[in-house]
Amino acid sequence: MSSQPNQSLIDGIRCFQELTIAGRPLGNKELSEKLDLNIIKVNRLLRTLKSIGMAEQNAQKKYMPGPVVHVLAAQSFHSSALFRAATKVAINTPFDDRTLAIGVLWQDSVVYMYHALAHQDPADGLGGYHLYPSSQSSIGMALLAEMDDEELAQTIDHWPEEQKVAMRIAVANARAKGYACCTGSNGKINNIACTFFVGGAKAAIAFTDFEVEADELDGRVAELKRLVAKIENYDQ
Structure with a gap:
């Protein structure tokens, strides 16, 4: 066969x-x-x-x-402990100064299961977002960093060489720090993400649309990791 x-x-x-x-x-x-x-x-x-x-x-x-x-959406919610835990924690954690996003990797793109803007009704953050290039997303970088080198090479093999080099650097930094981050044109960090696991399934959670100096980053990372702990320990 x-x-x-x-x-x-x-x-x-x-x-x-x-x-x-x-x-x-x-x-x-x-x-x-x-x-x-x-x-x-x-x-x-x-x-x-x-x-x-x-x-x-x-x-x-x-x-x-x-x-x-x-039908598939309803079945996914019912069968996915990760989806239930992540979205329930997210809905109960609104922010008025940043976007909260949760996503998974589809090939080399990020698919958002949750994406709530500052001041947005948390329930409106469920679904509804298109695929987003992993090369432009801290969620994508964090999830690519979970791959071994061979799988990573296969996933980004079709990218332009310059983009592949940049991603390998971002992945190395994410592995070393335990989180991924992106920096805006003004040099300030505006996007951070951490991976989490529920029932063996993998996703990542991010704060985006904010700006902090490097010396303020630890506080935001600590906040994000507290959300990861809530999701991973969510009582199903």
């Missing part, structure tokens, strides 16, 4: 994923171009997704996520 990945299954999942993050209905041709797939194959995959409720068409015959996406 072949141990090679099933490419048709992978392409079907990619189609479904693109529909869920697009934020608008997509036509066959546009989806084909986005995924760099043959349009005949895309047509077949979309019809298959539609037949099982994972996609549906609007009046213009464009495709969007089907009702199964809501």
Whole structure:
């Protein structure tokens, strides 16, 4: 029996994923171009997704996520101890001076399960955010730092060389410090993230949209790690 990945299954999942993050209905041709797939194959995959409720068409015959996406969301919340613990702690920890974000890694991109701006109703922070490049995210850096060197190299292999070098430096710093951080153009730190584990699953939590000098950073990191402890010790 072949141990090679099933490419048709992978392409079907990619189609479904693109529909869920697009934020608008997509036509066959546009989806084909986005995924760099043959349009005949895309047509077949979309019809298959539609037949099982994972996609549906609007009046213009464009495709969007089907009702199964809501079933999957409910099942994910029910089955994921990490999702329940992380989002419940986040909802009960609002901030008026920074953004609180929680995300996981999808290939080389960050997917936010929670993203609440300062003063925003915490409940509004649940879901609703698109994929974000891990190279521009402290969450992405923190999660990439959890990989071994071989897995990291495979994940960022298609990046430009300059970007790969910068990420390797960021990963080395994150491993040494136990957290990842980003600095704005003014030299002030504006984004920090720490990883956490619940039931063997891995994610990262971050404070963003703030500014502190380097000598003020320890206090923010301590706050973030207290949230990590709450999540990891959350009573399910």
